[in-house]
Amino acid sequence: MEILWLRDFEALVAQKNFSRAAEERNVSQPAFSRRIRALEEEVGAKLINRQTLPLSLTAAGEVFLPQARLILRTYEETLERCQTVDAAGENVIRFATTQSLYLTHYKTHIAPLVEQGGLEIDLNSTSWSASQFVSALQQRYCDVILTYWHPAMDFLSPLEVANCEYLTLGRDDFIPVSKSGADGPLFHLDQGDKKSVPLLSYGTVSALRSVVDHSVRQQLKAPKTLVVSQSALAISVKAMILEGFGLGWLPRELCKSELSKGLLEIAGSEKFSQQLEIRLYRDNDNQKPTLKKLWRDMQALTGKSGTSAGADGDHSQPDDLN
Template sequence: MELKWLEDFLSLSHFMNFTLAANDRNITQSALSRRIRQLEEWAGLPLIDRSTYPVRLTEAGQSFLPRARRAVDSIVALREETRQRHEASDEILSFATMSTLVLTFFPVWMERIEANGAPFRTRFAEAYSSFSGNVSKLFRNECDFLLTYAHDCVPAIRDLADYPCLTLGSERVIAISAPDNNGEPLHRLTLDGEPVNYLSYRDSSFFAQALPKAIFEKAPFRLNTVYENAMSAALKAMAMAGHGLAWIPESLAVNEIRSGQLVRAAEPEHDITVEIRLYRSYRLRCKSAGHFWKRAEEVGILTDRVSLP
């Protein structure tokens, strides 16, 4: 029996959907299905009832679930306690986060964090292609902190409701496009006319989950998806090259808008506002994590970040 089989089972028991659980585990759906069957063969009983939609746990699966969770927690705790004992003098804080926040928020925020005290050693945990995968790192205690955008319409954010959290700021997510020769958007968002070329987030990313309820369900725009990527920076690059419009965090586009390389592609009423939050595990993995959390509380909300009028 392998630890990853138990982790797969925990993920599937959370999502009750093989596709979502596979995204969470950063593997293919066929690989997840194969590993779940291997776990069932090891257990000697079916744990998942595949005859229903969504899938559900069998009676054996229900009794197996809490024991599987304790087993995974125990093994993860063993690893972390061993690391703490032998790497205490070389503590490195691990962050699960988003690529945009790495570029636009983290450097300025860390400057404030370290302004009145000793510096911290930090690193970013290996990123998953799915937002739920990054959230799961916190659930599994594989990182010290989760630094993330937050919007109530994203299911994984609701799953974090019981975790310690600090609100660090907020920003708008705006529709942008390359300009035409007259400085107007090459791809303008409208409710009528021909469909506009749309640069879309991949289904498993944070903004792919936030935009439908925050924007598209309120205004039935006609969009022609021509490109998909989970990274805002990649969508910005395609927008600058004239391929379509995209919604991206304003901090990522502010310089290009000021220089005229990008323009707004929709009215401000079609912006969405997201919070920037820091979550931490219930069980601090090292002493410096507690010190860092206190510093973050002292810094509070960053209210003077660069933004557009």
Template sequence: MELVWLEDFNALAQSGNFSRAAELRHVTQPAFSRRIRALETWVGVDLFERTTQGATLTDAGQHVLANAQEMTRRVYQMRQEAREVAGKQARSLHFAATHSLSFTFFPGWVRAAERTSPIEAIRLHSDNMRACEQMLLGGEVQFLLCHQHPEVPPLFPAESFYSKVVGSDVLIPLAAGALGLSPEPTSGGPQPLLGYTAESGLGRIVSARLRKEPQPPHLQTVFSSHLAAVLLSMALEGKGFAWLPRTLAEPEMTNGKLCRALDEHWDIPMEIRLFRPSMALSDFAEDFWAKL
């Protein structure tokens, strides 16, 4: 048994796709497939059903999943605590945060949190939502900071994690003022959309909102990225409109460089949540959590 096999297993169970999971694990797909097969050989049963649509957990795989996630989290936590006890590492808090919150919300929020709970050291991992979820699942970080919408649950089991609301935000459809978009998104020609890729948590939220709409807008995706900051730059260039977090786009809205592309009906309110595993963390991390 190797720890890397369990990490691969968790990534494939989360994504349901060999190529996406291999990308997430930064290995080639053939190498990733060999490691999954090695784990199945060690266990002695198939853990995934392989189809042309992807990979789904077998009954045995479902049974293994919770234990595999718990084991990887505990191994990483054991390593961190051992280093702290030996004085090899400062008593650190490890966060994963999506890109947009890393640049906008996180610095001010963590400064405010330090007023009640001084922090010796912080390590922040900034990535897309899918990668951040995998870091929390695998125990590489203690906390995940992300946007959250009630209709779009994160891709990890709710019973194994706690969360707290630490802020709020809203996705607003914005475009350069000179773009001249139609005020009626359900009529006329398609609106040029700057969209999010599948790795983006914001993209999941936008997609869920559009699926709920009885008359969804007529959109044509002309550009996509998992980075809200990239979509903001493209919007400023007049390439289309994008649903952008207010925490990110407020300066451009204030100075008039970005204006509403659609009315308030199309705004999407969100929470900013901090997630952590339900298993006990270090005393230092637990103290931080309790004082939030």
């Protein structure tokens, strides 16, 4: 599949006319039509309904459009990042993390250290799926990943057989919360009736999904839950909770302000809470000098040496950085 086909498709969706779209793409209409047909053949489905005026999308086209835009956006961001890294030189540390960890632990604990050490960071706060973080580290698309860790998560398991190590920066509680009502939380896991609790959960691409499932599954008398929404991002889950659509699990650091203001309340007993580690991972085969410096500085900050990703142990924790 060629990128220009996706741009053609996007232009056709906007113009709803082959002639105008071909003119926008600076190509003859016959050539433009051939490229749209080539895209449809690649996808294996008709994307454009040519029987309507103006042109419209088929059901398959409606599904394909947001994905095509995502591919184009990712492609453009990747080009920009590659050019930035190339211009900055090989000493730039390429850093990947999620939005929630960027807003909490990265900005609070790592960014000041980076500034103090005069290190150059290429930060990618991203909505990648959990497995993409691992492949990015293994393929050297990034040098360091900052991620949550919990025994129920298995997306980091490939690093256990690779030459990788991690530092545990701290911990965060993963707690069920609900919007506050007149008499307490609007929804509660211990409400004790037979009515299903509306759950705002995470999609399968999120590392936090397995922790939510684990938290509910390990209770012998877990309440019935009805998943009313799924999102890849904890920030999106929090927004839905604040609107009162249901309860959901959030890292405490991400919602501590709303809890202190009374906008959110804990919506379950302690047995439903889980503890997350905040881990920083690197590949030991990456010998970039600036990465070694950052790692030494982080070791000094945590008072711990790096741990092999495949090491056995009880996962005992250092004092929190909070």
